[in-house]
């Protein structure tokens with residue numbers, strides 16, 4: 283899976299070289315390229331923003347550097363059609379379902395907006411380009427970040443751990459919170475490891491029983507209880 287990220291703060295994406303995503307890169311499962319949007323400006327001040335038409339506070343990212351950057355990056359592989367991902371609080375919500383459906387894509391290009399966002403003609407233009415496979419405007423939650431970079435860190439990590447060969451234990455993804463078939467819309471219950479007693483707290487007896495059926499049933503009950511307590515919005519709790 284190839285991932286390109288365009289940002290005015292390329293250093294913000296450095297953590298992707300660590301840990302799980304970093305391992306995926308080293309293993310050749312993920313190809314990550316980070317780009318500085320200002321490399322595609324043409325004025326002395328390397329300007330990427332301007333005042334909004336219609337007035338109002340803040341600045342809007344100019345379309346020209348974005349068009350130049352995205353065309354250039356796209357031209358590096360004429361044989362594939364990338365999807366353009368634009369993180370924005372006004373997008374549809376990125377969930378585990380979204381991560382699952384994107385995990386088999388071969389090429390995603392993330393455009394990190396700052397300020398009040400990117401001139402809307404950029405999304406409109408790439409949405410109509412036959413050599414691109416669409417534009418996806420997504421939010422990682424109902425809060426406002428200073429830019430798309432932190433959202434890209436989140437989304438790339440969620441995608442990376444779904445790539446075959448990355449987790450090590452492929453099964454461990456199946457019982458994660460929200461993980462589709464196995465968990466439905468439930469969050470995961472509590473987990474325990476050794477020692478069996480810590481500060482007078484014992485590990486629940488059933489987990490030591492070796493009885494797989496009873497353990498599975500107990501975990502299901504715990505997941506339901508936690509979902510009801512912490513995430514009543516997820517429904518499906520009976």
Ligand code: ADE
Nearest residue numbers: 369370371421422427433
């Ligand atoms: N940019 C600013 N806020 C954001 C959010 N909640 N999700 C994705 N991108 C954003």
